[in-house]
Amino acid sequence: MAPQPLSTTQTIGRGIIAGLAGTVIMTAFQEFVEMPLTRRPASFAPAKFAEKVFRVHPTTEQGRNRLNWMTHFALGTMWGAAYGIAARSGLRGQSAVAAVFGVVYTGDVALNTALGLYRPLTWSAKDLAIDVIDKLVQAEATGAIFDRFLVPAQRRDVSNSLLEEVQENRAAADVDGAFAKTDVPSAP
Numbered sequence: 001m002a003p004q005p006l007s008t009t010q011t012i013g014r015g016i017i018a019g020l021a022g023t024v025i026m027t028a029f030q031e032f033v034e035m036p037l038t039r040r041p042a043s044f045a046p047a048k049f050a051e052k053v054f055r056v057h058p059t060t061e062q063g064r065n066r067l068n069w070m071t072h073f074a075l076g077t078m079w080g081a082a083y084g085i086a087a088r089s090g091l092r093g094q095s096a097v098a099a100v101f102g103v104v105y106t107g108d109v110a111l112n113t114a115l116g117l118y119r120p121l122t123w124s125a126k127d128l129a130i131d132v133i134d135k136l137v138q139a140e141a142t143g144a145i146f147d148r149f150l151v152p153a154q155r156r157d158v159s160n161s162l163l164e165e166v167q168e169n170r171a172a173a174d175v176d177g178a179f180a181k182t183d184v185p186s187a188p
Contacts, residue, residue, distance in 0.1 A: 006151060012084040014150040015142075019080015022142030023073050029137045038130055045117065046071035052115050079104055080142050087146060092153060097143040105135055 006014070034040070047068035051057055058064040082104050086096040112118035120128070147153065 008088055011088045011151065012081050015080040015082070015084020015087065015146055016077045017080065018083060018142045018146035018150055019077040020073060021145045022080060022138045022140075023076025025141035026076070026134055026138035027072070030134055034130060034134060038126070040130060044068050045112070046075060048117050049075075049112065049115070052117060075108075076138060076142075079138055080146070083139075083142050083146050087151060092147055093143065096147075097139050100143070101136060101139040104139070105132070108135070 035042070044064070047058075047064050050067050050071040056067065058067050079100065082100045083096060086100050091099055109118060109120055113120060123131070
């Protein structure tokens, strides 16, 4: 019996989990690869976003760090939810990653610009590349985790699909119910 397809809620829920895991991978990439190479300091963009949107203002450095991390991971789950929606709509793999990245990244930059937090027209090529690459790592990781572990695509058994293909080809070639036989000389 074939497994039941996931509901929209289940698919989005698994997307959120994939987004959380994708954010862990992006964070590790930032901490251990990108920031040592670029010498970029840690970003407080997530905390600035939360402070602006929710009007919260931590009074200690520890509180601001906590807000930064919480917002960082919460925003990452939104990438995952978007991937779940894309998957539910029939997109998977690189098609889904590209669609989600295009929509969510554009929305991220537009929203933060509208809030006065980003000024992308003033970014250097290096700053733009860092932002795009970091978030592309997140999108790719989210998609890979979702597709490989959380909602793997249905795969048919290769031997069954080959057998079905042979049977379909025989049926198409069998015009009058019997295969045409060719005379093959017998070996002496």
